[in-house]
Amino acid sequence: MIIDRVQVEAINSFSNLELLKEVYGLIWILPILTLLLGITIEVLVIVWLEREISASIQQRIGPEYAGPLGLLQAIADGTKLLFKEDILPSRGDIPLFSIGPSIAVISILLSFLVIPLGYRFVLADLSIGVFLWIAISSIAPIGLLMAGYSSNNKYSFLGGLRAAAQSISYEIPLTFCVLAISLLSNSLSTVDIVEAQSKYGFFGWNLWRQPIGFLVFLISSLAECERLPFDLPEAEEELVAGYQTEYSGIKYGLFYLVSYLNLLVSSLFVTVLYLGGWNLSIPYISFFGFFQMNKMVGILEMTMSIFITLTKAYLFLFISITIRWTLPRMRMDQLLNLGWKFLLPISLGNLLLTTSFQLVSL
Amino acid sequence: MDLPGPIHEILVLFGGFVLLLGGLGVVLLTNPTFSAFSLGLVLVCISLFYILLNSYFVAVAQLLIYVGAINVLIIFAVMFVNGSEWSKDKNFWTIGDGFTSLVCITIPFSLMTTIPDTSWYGILWTTRSNQIVEQGLINNVQQIGIHLATDFYLPFELISIILLVSLIGAITMARQ
Numbered sequence: 001m002i003i004d005r006v007q008v009e010a011i012n013s014f015s016n017l018e019l020l021k022e023v024y025g026l027i028w029i030l031p032i033l034t035l036l037l038g039i040t041i042e043v044l045v046i047v048w049l050e051r052e053i054s055a056s057i058q059q060r061i062g063p064e065y066a067g068p069l070g071l072l073q074a075i076a077d078g079t080k081l082l083f084k085e086d087i088l089p090s091r092g093d094i095p096l097f098s099i100g101p102s103i104a105v106i107s108i109l110l111s112f113l114v115i116p117l118g119y120r121f122v123l124a125d126l127s128i129g130v131f132l133w134i135a136i137s138s139i140a141p142i143g144l145l146m147a148g149y150s151s152n153n154k155y156s157f158l159g160g161l162r163a164a165a166q167s168i169s170y171e172i173p174l175t176f177c178v179l180a181i182s183l184l185s186n187s188l189s190t191v192d193i194v195e196a197q198s199k200y201g202f203f204g205w206n207l208w209r210q211p212i213g214f215l216v217f218l219i220s221s222l223a224e225c226e227r228l229p230f231d232l233p234e235a236e237e238e239l240v241a242g243y244q245t246e247y248s249g250i251k252y253g254l255f256y257l258v259s260y261l262n263l264l265v266s267s268l269f270v271t272v273l274y275l276g277g278w279n280l281s282i283p284y285i286s287f288f289g290f291f292q293m294n295k296m297v298g299i300l301e302m303t304m305s306i307f308i309t310l311t312k313a314y315l316f317l318f319i320s321i322t323i324r325w326t327l328p329r330m331r332m333d334q335l336l337n338l339g340w341k342f343l344l345p346i347s348l349g350n351l352l353l354t355t356s357f358q359l360v361s362l
Numbered sequence: 363m364d365l366p367g368p369i370h371e372i373l374v375l376f377g378g379f380v381l382l383l384g385g386l387g388v389v390l391l392t393n394p395t396f397s398a399f400s401l402g403l404v405l406v407c408i409s410l411f412y413i414l415l416n417s418y419f420v421a422v423a424q425l426l427i428y429v430g431a432i433n434v435l436i437i438f439a440v441m442f443v444n445g446s447e448w449s450k451d452k453n454f455w456t457i458g459d460g461f462t463s464l465v466c467i468t469i470p471f472s473l474m475t476t477i478p479d480t481s482w483y484g485i486l487w488t489t490r491s492n493q494i495v496e497q498g499l500i501n502n503v504q505q506i507g508i509h510l511a512t513d514f515y516l517p518f519e520l521i522s523i524i525l526l527v528s529l530i531g532a533i534t535m536a537r538q
Contacts, residue, residue, distance in 0.1 A: 096396075096399070126418055127418065127419075127502055127503055128418045128419050128422050128502075128503060131419070131422050131426075132418075132422050134426060135422040135423070135425040135426035135430060136425065138425070138426055138429070138430025138431070138434075139406075139425065139429055139430055141430075141434055142399075142402055142429070142433070142434060142437065145434070145437050145438070145441070146399065149395060149441050157441075161438070161441075164434055164438060168431070168434065171430070188503060
């Protein structure tokens with residue numbers, strides 16, 4: 001839990017007073033709320049970017065009336081979903097139908113806990129960092145299965161099953177790639193992983209030490225997000241809209257939010273694991289080493305590091321959005337073959353190679 | 363997690379309460395799909411306990427293996443079973459049920475009596491070994507790794523062989 005130094009001093013002076021103990025308890029919630037607000041804004045930006053980029057790829061104009069450059073389009077969409085009627089399927093399972101989307105959202109939101117946005121700017125620097133993300137993202141299929149089962153609709157059911165099968169089979173290569181990274185940096189904590197890449201700037205990125213792992217990670221994180229080359233759970237031509245067929249109103253909005261949150265989380269993790277996180281990444285220029293004394297400069301530093309992280313993350317987002325509007329969808333058997341017969345052996349080999357190199361260098 | 367006392371106790375109580383409710387749900391709910399989902403709830407609560415006891419790695423491994431893999435597979439299998447067939451012809455109380463309930467009631471009571479009697483600090487052979495190696499490593503994950511590679515090396519390898527055997531057995535059964 002990293003708050004600004006000024007704030008910490010303020011809290012310490014407050015906590016001397018007995019009466020303000022409760023205020024102290026409330027202040028702990030503040031970073032969480034700030035992070036949630038930031039995530040919401042980022043999701044809105046991603047939705048807008050997706051509309052604009054897809055429009056320019058298809059030579060359309062895209063959103064232009066809502067706000068300048070159509071910036072308010074995403075907010076308009078959200079408000080529309082919020083005010084729509086919440087239709088419940090008459091023979092479905094109402095409690096499970098309502099719990100499903102919330103489980104999916106909660107499991108994605110929890111994984112923001114360990115993402116470092118700036119230097120020492122992370123909600124919880126746990127020793128198990130990346131492992132937490134892998135474990136928590138494996139809970140999300142339960143929510144999707146719930147949604148598919150409780151809709152009482154065969155397309156929803158099939159979509160839910162497909163989502164679960166897909167995320168289980170692509171979880172394994174993803175985990176192997178993360179394992180190789182943690183072997184290289186001797187830690188599972190996200191902060192340590194970024195620090196391990198900070199030495200030689202651009203050339204110290206894990207991308208150069210793990211090129212195979214990077215490619216496998218990219219492919220399997222796209223599959224985990226159910227983005228287009230792998231969006232079989234919601235393939236319109238086969239299953240109406242997959243597990244979200246029966247949903248409407250804000251519950252549908254939650255599923256929509258989950259897909260974009262998932263994309264954001266995986267792009268941030270690509271940044272942290274392979275692209276050097278918050279570092280400026282220009283070798284021999286230590287930007288942050290200059291000034292350590294001034295508080296204003298500290299705040300500037302923090303803003304700069306957050307800005308760098310987000311820039312790298314949005315670079316990855318741009319790639320994945322472009323892929324979505326370029327490539328056709330795979331078949332189900334092709335998807336499973338790619339997962340089990342290609343990515344799994346390759347990532348295992350990558351892990352073995354990394355382990356043997358680490359052993360030799362010991 | 364180093365929380366202040368009352369919050370810690372509230373969390374423990376809450377987790378235990380939800381765990382009990384979920385366990386009852388697994389047994390008593392007639393729809394097997396609901397039972398499978400409440401099993402997931404029970405497993406999540408257990409991992410919450412591990413988090414409260416400061417062992418994050420075990421908690422997260424619990425989440426990954428039991429909730430993310432095993433429970434998803436159970437739900438997968440159970441969802442194909444038609445729910446209404448199960449509760450139709452149910453003879454309410456047979457001798458087998460009585461015997462099972464007797465066994466199940468005696469087990470928790472015997473556990474409750476033995477747990478306070480055992481001196482847990484007497485079992486030191488896991489904590490004392492390799493103190494020299496561990497001095498620099500406070501990290502939970504690293505300690506688990508050291509123990510797996512030194513003290514528990516043989517059981518670890520044996521378990522992996524058992525898993526391999528069961529994997530091969532499953533494949534041969536699926537091929538027939």
